[in-house]
Amino acid sequence: MFGLEPGENTIGKINAALRRLGFKFVFDTNFSADLTILEEATEFLDRLKSGQNLPIFTSCCPAWVKYLETLHPDMLHHLSTCKSPMSMMSSTLIDLMPKYHNVSRENLTIVAIMPCTAKKYEAKREQLYTNGRPDTDIVLTTKELGAMIKGAGIDFKNIEPEQADTPFGEYSGAGTIFGASGGVAEAAVRTAYEYVTGEELKDVDIKEMRGTSNRSKTVELDIKGTKVVVRVVSTMVEAEKALKEIKNGTANFQMLEVMACPGGCINGGGQPNSHNDSSIKGKRACGLYKEDAELPVRKSHMNPSIQKLYSQDFEHPGSHKAHELLHTSYRNKYNGSYRDI
Numbered sequence: 051m052f053g054l055e056p057g058e059n060t061i062g063k064i065n066a067a068l069r070r071l072g073f074k075f076v077f078d079t080n081f082s083a084d085l086t087i088l089e090e091a092t093e094f095l096d097r098l099k100s101g102q103n104l105p106i107f108t109s110c111c112p113a114w115v116k117y118l119e120t121l122h123p124d125m126l127h128h129l130s131t132c133k134s135p136m137s138m139m140s141s142t143l144i145d146l147m148p149k150y151h152n153v154s155r156e157n158l159t160i161v162a163i164m165p166c167t168a169k170k171y172e173a174k175r176e177q178l179y180t181n182g183r184p185d186t187d188i189v190l191t192t193k194e195l196g197a198m199i200k201g202a203g204i205d206f207k208n209i210e211p212e213q214a215d216t217p218f219g220e221y222s223g224a225g226t227i228f229g230a231s232g233g234v235a236e237a238a239v240r241t242a243y244e245y246v247t248g249e250e251l252k253d254v255d256i257k258e259m260r261g262t263s264n265r266s267k268t269v270e271l272d273i274k275g276t277k278v279v280v281r282v283v284s285t286m287v288e289a290e291k292a293l294k295e296i297k298n299g300t301a302n303f304q305m306l307e308v309m310a311c312p313g314g315c316i317n318g319g320g321q322p323n324s325h326n327d328s329s330i331k332g333k334r335a336c337g338l339y340k341e342d343a344e345l346p347v348r349k350s351h352m353n354p355s356i357q358k359l360y361s362q363d364f365e366h367p368g369s370h371k372a373h374e375l376l377h378t379s380y381r382n383k384y385n386g387s388y389r390d391i
């Protein structure tokens with residue numbers, strides 16, 4: 051939209067442009083992606099221990115969540131109860147903006163910048179309302195934000211990059227890679243490995259989970275003698291195949307990551323158009339993995355702001371408070387008209 055190369059990291063420019071548009075605080079959803087990983091890795095390990103509700107399904111793509119609720123409600127117990135990074139961020143801001151920035155809920159309008167219109171649907175889910183008001187007040191797609199920046203006459207290409215605000219703006223490389231298919235699972239494994247073994251994971255790059263052209267990948271991992279198999283899919287066609295395997299008893303995986311868009315959110319329907327050039331999504335994914343490789347912290351549980359958040363406010367991953375704020379529920383929306391495909 052602004053003549054920059056696909057995959058170029060523009061986060062600092064976006065922070066700056068949002069402030070020019072009038073936003074008082076700018077935080078980063080990569081921060082709450084880190085938060086999601088701590089909750090989801092904890093939930094995954096609990097399920098591995100108990101052997102229940104496996105394989106665990108990732109829950110950060112609302113199109114996938116709605117698909118399951120509508121067409122496969124018998125599989126809802128597999129879904130992680132973790133809210134998406136967008137909704138975790140909103141709950142966290144509602145709870146903690148009074149403490150950290152002296153802003154009460156009445157004076158707070160939470161606007162999320164997201165890759166798709168499915169996120170607008172997510173914000174309207176009844177489970178994500180508090181006292182009759184959606185936790186996320188407004189969702190803008192990246193394309194809509196681009197149009198606003200153009201409309202305001204901001205010289206985006208040359209604007210000086212700025213940092214996000216604290217304490218909800220700091221993120222790890224694991225939070226960054228959520229945007230590419232395979233990124234959520236890779237980020238979760240980086241944290242789960244260290245939770246299980248108590249040892250440092252030296253090589254954090256799980257390259258078998260990456261790539262935007264292959265819409266289904268199965269990766270076998272050895273976590274100090276425990277075999278963990280992860281299936282990573284994008285598109286509902288591939289998700290449907292994975293569900294069939296579970297239903298007919300041939301599935302061999304314990305974690306299923308699903309993104310509705312081919313290649314993940316980098317290719318979301320609200321993103322500047324990449325559909326007439328399939329190389330664009332690959333370049334965007336490379337941009338994310340490049341930033342991940344360059345960041346000083348690459349594991350969600352090592353993000354100092356996340357560590358502080360738990361020690362001061364949320365106790366520990368999976369705590370009562372964390373469950374109240376960061377987890378959600380699902381509803382059977384099957385209307386009886388589904389035909390097996």
Ligand code: SF4
Nearest residue numbers: 111166310311315318
């Ligand atoms: S995969 Fe697509 S539909 Fe799902 S959250 Fe990402 S952009 Fe939205």
